[in-house]
Amino acid sequence: xxxxxITGASRGIGRELARMLVSQGWQVLAGVRDPMAAPPxxxxxxxxxxxxxxxxxxxxxxxxxxxxLDALVNNAGIYDGPARRIWDVNVLGPLLLTRALxxxxxxxxRVVMVTSGLGRLSSQPQELVKRLSAPNLSLEDIESLAHxxxxxxxxxxAALTAMARIFANRMKDRGIxxxxxxxxxxxxxxxxxxxxxxxxxGAASLLWGVQLPSDGPSGGVFEDGKPIE
Numbered sequence: 001x002x003x004x005x006i007t008g009a010s011r012g013i014g015r016e017l018a019r020m021l022v023s024q025g026w027q028v029l030a031g032v033r034d035p036m037a038a039p040p041x042x043x044x045x046x047x048x049x050x051x052x053x054x055x056x057x058x059x060x061x062x063x064x065x066x067x068x069l070d071a072l073v074n075n076a077g078i079y080d081g082p083a084r085r086i087w088d089v090n091v092l093g094p095l096l097l098t099r100a101l102x103x104x105x106x107x108x109x110r111v112v113m114v115t116s117g118l119g120r121l122s123s124q125p126q127e128l129v130k131r132l133s134a135p136n137l138s139l140e141d142i143e144s145l146a147h148x149x150x151x152x153x154x155x156x157x158a159a160l161t162a163m164a165r166i167f168a169n170r171m172k173d174r175g176i177x178x179x180x181x182x183x184x185x186x187x188x189x190x191x192x193x194x195x196x197x198x199x200x201x202g203a204a205s206l207l208w209g210v211q212l213p214s215d216g217p218s219g220g221v222f223e224d225g226k227p228i229e
Contacts, residue, residue, distance in 0.1 A: 007031040008076030012188035016203035049093030059100035083149040090156040092146035119157025168219030
């Protein structure tokens, strides 16, 4: 059975995506701060995306058990709070986790970076646009940006999207497809009760990225299977 790790799987879109994949026969590793909060049918894995020690501990556990991953969904994210914490959770955490688990990703696997329409590059300050558009942009550059935290939620998601392109190029020789995918504005604790989309719709957008065929796109930005940038 294929295996996926979903971060932020205890509630909202991550929890619904976990439910969908369990129903399709996937083994779902739920990356959550409290394993007791993992969705039914999943295996709770303690993970705090703001804590590099927690990320390293998870990676060590999975390596020790020779766990193979067929998909990784970097779903955990926060909207409010100090800019540095937003970037730690939304950018630095996914970077460290993806890099730590890279060797465990099976050839032909899928990586989904959960972005947002608020992260469109065209909506960001010109200086950030310039830095994220640099042709030689590296993971080290993204890591430096995360420590600077130049902006809030939207800026962090723009950086996450740029990071998806870097990982896509880095992993293409192994047939691994990496995309930034937006669930849209969804009725969750983050999105609020007035959001136009259901949790099921948001999760379905991410599911598309997990289930891409081998000739699917990589390094793009999508919502509901359609490019958004």
